[in-house]
Amino acid sequence: MTHRSTALLDHAGAPEPSRSGRTRSLADLGPHYKWIALSNTTLGMLIATINSSIVLIALPDIFKGIKLNPLEPSNTSYLLWMMMGFLVVTAVLVVSFGRLGDMFGRARMYNIGFLVFTVSSIFLAATWFDGAPAAIWLIFWRVVQGVGGAFLMANSSAILTDAFPQHQRGLALGINGVAAIAGSFLGLLVGGVLAPIDWNLIFLVSVPFGVVGTVWAYMKLHDTGIRQKATMDWWGNITFAVGLVAILVGITYGIQPYGASNMGWSSPMVLSCLIGGAVVLAAFAVIETRVENPLFNLSLFRNHSFLYGNVANLMASIGRGGLQFILIIWLQGIWLPQHGYDYTRTPLWAGIYMVPMTIGFLLSAPVSGWLSDRVGTKWFTTSGLLLTAGTFAALIAIPVDFNYWAFAVILLINGIGMGLFASPNRAEVMNSLPANSRGSGAGMMTTFQNAAMVLSIGLFFSLMIAGLSSDLPSAMHGGLVAHGVSQSDANAVANLPTVGVLFAAFLGYNPIKELVGPHLSTLSQSNQDTLTGLNFFPHLISEPFSNGLSAAFTFAIVCCVLGAIASLFTGRKPAQTSTDEPHETVGEELASVGFTGVAARDAEHAELEEYAGR
Numbered sequence: 001m002t003h004r005s006t007a008l009l010d011h012a013g014a015p016e017p018s019r020s021g022r023t024r025s026l027a028d029l030g031p032h033y034k035w036i037a038l039s040n041t042t043l044g045m046l047i048a049t050i051n052s053s054i055v056l057i058a059l060p061d062i063f064k065g066i067k068l069n070p071l072e073p074s075n076t077s078y079l080l081w082m083m084m085g086f087l088v089v090t091a092v093l094v095v096s097f098g099r100l101g102d103m104f105g106r107a108r109m110y111n112i113g114f115l116v117f118t119v120s121s122i123f124l125a126a127t128w129f130d131g132a133p134a135a136i137w138l139i140f141w142r143v144v145q146g147v148g149g150a151f152l153m154a155n156s157s158a159i160l161t162d163a164f165p166q167h168q169r170g171l172a173l174g175i176n177g178v179a180a181i182a183g184s185f186l187g188l189l190v191g192g193v194l195a196p197i198d199w200n201l202i203f204l205v206s207v208p209f210g211v212v213g214t215v216w217a218y219m220k221l222h223d224t225g226i227r228q229k230a231t232m233d234w235w236g237n238i239t240f241a242v243g244l245v246a247i248l249v250g251i252t253y254g255i256q257p258y259g260a261s262n263m264g265w266s267s268p269m270v271l272s273c274l275i276g277g278a279v280v281l282a283a284f285a286v287i288e289t290r291v292e293n294p295l296f297n298l299s300l301f302r303n304h305s306f307l308y309g310n311v312a313n314l315m316a317s318i319g320r321g322g323l324q325f326i327l328i329i330w331l332q333g334i335w336l337p338q339h340g341y342d343y344t345r346t347p348l349w350a351g352i353y354m355v356p357m358t359i360g361f362l363l364s365a366p367v368s369g370w371l372s373d374r375v376g377t378k379w380f381t382t383s384g385l386l387l388t389a390g391t392f393a394a395l396i397a398i399p400v401d402f403n404y405w406a407f408a409v410i411l412l413i414n415g416i417g418m419g420l421f422a423s424p425n426r427a428e429v430m431n432s433l434p435a436n437s438r439g440s441g442a443g444m445m446t447t448f449q450n451a452a453m454v455l456s457i458g459l460f461f462s463l464m465i466a467g468l469s470s471d472l473p474s475a476m477h478g479g480l481v482a483h484g485v486s487q488s489d490a491n492a493v494a495n496l497p498t499v500g501v502l503f504a505a506f507l508g509y510n511p512i513k514e515l516v517g518p519h520l521s522t523l524s525q526s527n528q529d530t531l532t533g534l535n536f537f538p539h540l541i542s543e544p545f546s547n548g549l550s551a552a553f554t555f556a557i558v559c560c561v562l563g564a565i566a567s568l569f570t571g572r573k574p575a576q577t578s579t580d581e582p583h584e585t586v587g588e589e590l591a592s593v594g595f596t597g598v599a600a601r602d603a604e605h606a607e608l609e610e611y612a613g614r
Helices: 003-009 033-065 073-104 106-125 131-163 166-194 206-220 234-254 268-288 298-302 304-321 323-338 343-353 355-375 378-397 404-431 435-482 487-494 498-506 511-522 525-531 536-567 586-613
Strands: none
Touching (some): 033 073, 033 131, 033 206, 073 106, 073 498, 131 404, 131 435, 166 343, 166 355, 234 435, 304 378, 304 404, 304 536, 323 435, 323 498, 343 355, 343 404, 355 378, 378 404, 378 536, 404 536, 435 487, 435 536, 487 511
């Protein structure tokens, strides 16, 4: 019996799904269907994750375009929700949408996601007004775009797991994972190139891909997995959404100033969100043990591969989630200006100089996924996270004004480490799931990952702010006074919230020009030129930034090591294959799909009939 019949029998053990409507069997679809599924879901994940990060680099041009200053205290919430809204929505909804995929068809839910994503991209690109109403409009449609992204993220892994036999899932999920994480880096480049031309283009660029993907998915994708007929767990959905939204909102507002404090963790609103959200999530956990068809199938955690694979994924996501933000601030606020790049050009060049991380990931993720299909996942995931932890230590060790080639090598190895972890981890978790829980299981995995990203951003920013707050005010005050700013004006600037300094650097603005503002006009031209030049602010912030950097990356090291330890408890022996007839290679399969056609499909039917008659 060939590997094709093995692939079909991989879905055995449960009744064959109905072939009515959009549901077809793998035998009906033919051997090339899995490659169609892979290419379409990879496109979907790529545009979803590009759009999750494209806004980060484009924020200065967006706010200039809608004529709104994001550094004004009254506008900070617009800035935060423009950055975090997409992540918050996807974190909250992926489990529910994965469950809907299990119940009503994964391809159908995926198609809906592509359509919602495309429509929202059109409305985002069509913003024609200014000010706060424009910011609210953009945030609203970013949230809707996040809904579409959640449909795509929740069901793509399940579609691939249904379509591919177990001995090739690591490769398929690895390629899909490459698209997911590489998209977050490519978004920085695309945003940096398009936003200076016209900020509307960063949303418009997704529309043609979305239209093609929507039509292609509707025409070519079919449900091949097992549907789980069940009623919706409404109380579970409600309590999970309310609890998680409350916690993520609390984290988002925790990095904003409150009263005389640089951060809002002592704010009654933030504390209420965090504590109340935790209580509601505790109630959710109780509900899930008592309903017939729970949103979170807690029994899945009895499987060590699913449990520890998700713990490792959670730790890895927390450890690396805020990395992009820290590197962007480092490059845009310090290193690039020191090396002659004007602040207005730093967003684009920050994306370019971070390319080695993407290259490392693109090199290692597919290879590790392919190899893990053959030798197991445990050592790839463990070594990948330990390698990533080592790169965080190296980033702490290098000077703030680093030699770029050393920095590039560290980023390359960091990307390799993340690639070694990501594909095998995803394959390990997905292979551990029963066929009728792949949608909800994939949603749970994505929820942990996206929620961890928001948590990581909040924690990284908090650690950076704490590190900067100890030294930056005195350094700012002394530097301003030394260049002609009055004591009172210098005090006022030095006591501004530290998050404003970070956001000014993050947004590619000239920080001193934004922070000192009209006071500059009272100074001599030479002092104005010095303060707003490319050297004053980077030298001023370098030492305080180094303190915050050490705290944030030390935390990341701890998370990666904990994830590596959790990975040691996953893994099982690779699926045994027949020694009489080896599997075809992926290349042989791809070479043959052009002329297999009906004959291959008939052969598969014959093989199954022969096997059933033995």
